[in-house]
Amino acid sequence: MTVHPFPAPMLQVDKLSLEYADAHRVVRATHRVSFDVHEADRFVLLGPSGCGKSTLLKAVAGFIAPREGQIRLDGQAVAGPGPDRGVVFQEFxxxxxxxxxxxxxxxxxxxxxxxxxxxxxxxxxxxxxxxxxxxxxxxxxxxxxxxxxxxxxxxxxxxxxPRILLMDEPFAALDALTRQRMQAQLLALWEQVRFTLLFVTHSIEEALVVGSRVLLLSPHPGQVRAELNAHAFDADSTGSAAFQQTSQRIHQLLFEHQQVDAPIRRRAGQPGAAP
Structure with missing residues (x-):
């Protein structure tokens, strides 16, 4: 019997920690986040504001270097921006x-x-x-x-x-009706082109409508809370009992634990800085 191995993921994010700095300290935005995105996936990063999901997207785009961990696209480490990643931001x-x-x-x-x-x-x-x-x-x-x-x-x-399309809350500033229309148009376009999508949102409903797979990130610092399959849902299923039950489950997974403070490192020369 011939065994056909599963295809390798297009995008691999492996134990990725990202940090940002102000004048006095370095704060961890995400902590050891790992996930895989396969060809033609509609993969959604979902979490509350400040959990580092947009920072993750920018790291995949090559705009931010990891503090630890690695990002690989088609097996090659991401070292900077490139035409193999198309980016759509929220701003008009x-x-x-x-x-x-x-x-x-x-x-x-x-x-x-x-x-x-x-x-x-x-x-x-x-x-x-x-x-x-x-x-x-x-x-x-x-x-x-x-x-x-x-x-x-x-x-x-x-x-x-591009090998993968990165979208950072692209519909967040739109009114509700236009947002729904844009979600439907994005899915119709995906049916035509079958591009691979990495999509950031803080809306549970949008994540289930747009995504085929949804990664839940904890409040700051962002850590993987769970990954869910959303293939069964679309814009026509938002009123169904299954959709509402899944939405409630996601809300519980995201917010059932108290927020944990992010690891903070003092900048060199600041009081309390590590030697």
């Missing part, structure tokens, strides 16, 4: 206001020297069509709604054909 001002929608998408492709001018324009129109904005290709960002700007940012990231 991530588009160049003096460029049209198409030009914003083309700019990344041309800057990375991935395609010639004609090919870049063709790729831009393809992804704008996928996110439903081809008719607005010649519009400027200031004429778009918040949700439309986020769709342009998603198109710009996907145009680079």
């Amino acid at each position: 001002d991530q588009l160049a206001p003096w460029k049209t929608v198409r030009q914003n998408v083309v700019f990344g492709l041309r800057s990375a020297r991935k395609l010639g001018a004609a090919q870049a324009r063709e790729r831009a129109d393809e992804v704008l069509d996928q996110v439903g904005l081809l008719a607005f290709a010649d519009a400027y960002p200031h004429t778009l709604s918040g949700g439309m700007k986020q769709r342009v940012a998603i198109a710009r990231a996907l145009a680079m054909q």
Whole structure:
């Protein structure tokens, strides 16, 4: 009998600890967090504000170096930013206001020297069509709604054909109805393209709707509390008993324990600093 091994994870986060500093101390944001993301996963980092989930995403993007542990993408250690990771942030001002929608998408492709001018324009129109904005290709960002700007940012990231798309609470600033519509559009786009997604949110409902797998992080410092399978849920199941029961279970897992203070190291030269 032939045994087929499971494919290796695309992204591996191994015992990752991250820290940030102010003038007097160094505070641990996450403590020995580990998880794997596989091809075409919709993997969600869920936790309360301040648990380090956005810091984790920035570390995967290559913007923050680990204090300890390692991040590997396709088996290679992440040492800095790269085109293999597309990033979409929460802010709406991530588009160049003096460029049209198409030009914003083309700019990344041309800057990375991935395609010639004609090919870049063709790729831009393809992804704008996928996110439903081809008719607005010649519009400027200031004429778009918040949700439309986020769709342009998603198109710009996907145009680079990254190995993984990183999204940091991209819909948090939108009104409730637009947020729900954006979640549905993201899932419809995933059905088309089957990209791999690492998504950060502090909304339990959003995590279950968007994610196929959900990692729960404890209050600060962020540590892995649990990992749940969310394949069974979508926007149409939010009112079901199973959805509500899972939401309640997640809330209990996140908040049933008292918060533990983060490890703090004094900066060298400060009173109480370690020798």
